[in-house]
Amino acid sequence: MIEAWSVADVRAAEHPLLAAGDPLMERASFALATIVARDVARRRSVVGPDGGRRDGRVTGARAVLLVGPGNNGGDTLFAGAHLVRRGMGVLAVLASEHVHGGGLAALRRAGGRVVELVPESGGEGGASRWGDPDPATVEDAVSRAVGADVVLDGLLGIGASGALRGPAAVLVRRLVEVLGARTDRDERGGDGSVRSRPWVVAVDVPSGIGVDDGTLPGTVLRADRTVTFGAAKPGLLVPPAAGAAGHGAVVEIGLALGADPAGPPGPAVRRLEARDVGRLWTVPGPEDQKYTRGVLGVVAGTPTFPGAAVLVTSAAVRTGPGMVRYQGPDDVARAVLAARPEVVPASGRVQAWALGSGVPAAAAGGAGHDEPDPGGQHARIRAALADAAGDPGGATSSGGPVPTVVDAGALSLLPDRCPPWFVLTPHAGELATLLQGRGEAVDRPGVEAEPLRWARRAHELTGATVLLKGSVTLVVGPARVYAQADAPAWLATAGAGDVLTGILGVVLAGHAARAVAEPGSVAELAAAAALVHGLAAERANPGGPISALDVAAAVPGVVCELVAAR
Ligand SMILES: NC(=O)C1=CN([C@@H]2O[C@H](COP(=O)(O)OP(=O)(O)OC[C@H]3O[C@@H](n4cnc5c(N)ncnc54)[C@H](OP(=O)(O)O)[C@@H]3O)[C@@H](O)[C@H]2O)[C@@H](O)CC1
Ligand SMILES: Nc1ncnc2c1ncn2[C@@H]1O[C@H](COP(=O)(O)OP(=O)(O)O)[C@@H](O)[C@H]1O
């Protein structure tokens, strides 16, 4: 599991170490330089006599450091000194009135070059604070950066507030413009020697991201790699900022995060990895029979949208439940059975529900709609929601509350308050509609700009666990947040969400008692389902187009590998 800690928690953990004189910056900058040198060697790899590639030389490679006012700039300058000692040509661009004095002195001693960023007009005059380094205009600095092998973004770290300001902001905007015009295809010629884009390494975080909330308050230089110190930060996992972080590397610097029982309750954001999910998968034993393994009840699809019912049930059957029961109009049930003869088209006791995929939302206010209840599915969903909440008077009694996936049209049928074992699975547009219905003024772009904030808000307003779908799937439940980024972008295809509904339903059915008794566990189960969904999408056709049904077909293989590796 990757654990991301808030800025406040990182600062609190750093405090006693700094007070004791621990050389945190030395550790951080040495590790940073080691990773940068390794990346540069890989990027400069050459074809050997045997035809295989081997790492190239670091000596002679060029690094440009973008240096801001704080310790983030300090880390970058010290790392620059290490890179000079490894034979690299290093140029620091000072983008701030003040920079870390010790770092600057170390870089100079090592033999690194320094320029001071000045406004295009030539500056306001006055002596330079940095021992008269050469002035560099934004255009100079950009052309140096673009021509380098590697650029280290050390403008701002966890001390950032809001968008980059001042000359650093101008520099980054221009650099992004120039780099944006170069495609990844430009990177390497056939002999491996052509590089028209430098490798960009963000120091601790890409400068100017919302470190705790994952927002992008202004232009940010997208990194190919982020080397982060002590622990991952939420903004490296949460969109949209996560998209600027590239590959991750966490450098251990001795912070005892999570070790103090009186300290913070846990990481701000978590990301499950494959081995975590293998461990929590329910594997049947000899004593099991179909009813002990978990039965999933599905209410999905309408005569107009029968495909969703086929997709939910297909994915569910492929995920390994004891049984899948389907409830819906006869012609939809026939389509389900034609695709999946394993499905039982009758009501009965279930350990989890999957509701609403392919069912239109109820019209606001209810009355006056052409077809107020398409195929009778709204009535079935209402009954199932009451059953799931533990209402004993319902037509289908499961004998107690059961965990439930609430997708698509079922989101419009929720009660005011839900138990945390309801998992709402909106995409950004559906989340905006749900929030509008509860008095929030937010639209789809608003949700996309601040998905963590709005998923949290939906959790607060409804009480339910909220799984917000997207390239990174966010799950917010009681005291837990997960950010899963397991899926290829090819998964953005109609019906993919229905497949997730089926997978998640079966995961919940396999852990029904725990989900109800320990509300905190529901978010983890939902994150696990998102991981399986994403891996199945990749496995369905690595690197190419996929159909939703192909994702469902790939689930058994993914589960098999996860379980075998635990
Ligand atoms: N934590 C750890 O364990 C370790 C941390 N380490 C390193 O320290 C880094 C944190 O250092 P830091 O506290 O000096 O903050 P950092 O981000 O470099 O700069 C703050 C300065 O930027 C300014 N500023 C703020 N926003 C701005 C904006 N939008 N646009 C322009 N300027 C802005 C702000 O000015 P102010 O807003 O206060 O006027 C202030 O002067 C951390 O990321 C890591 O790299 C490691 O060395 C080892 C262990
Ligand atoms: N850019 C992307 N990269 C990876 N996965 C994505 C991306 N965009 C969407 N997804 C995933 O694809 C699925 C789409 O679901 P949804 O929007 O509900 O579609 P549908 O309702 O047609 O099934 C979700 O699981 C979502 O997380």
Ligand SMILES: [K+]
């Ligand atoms: K940075």
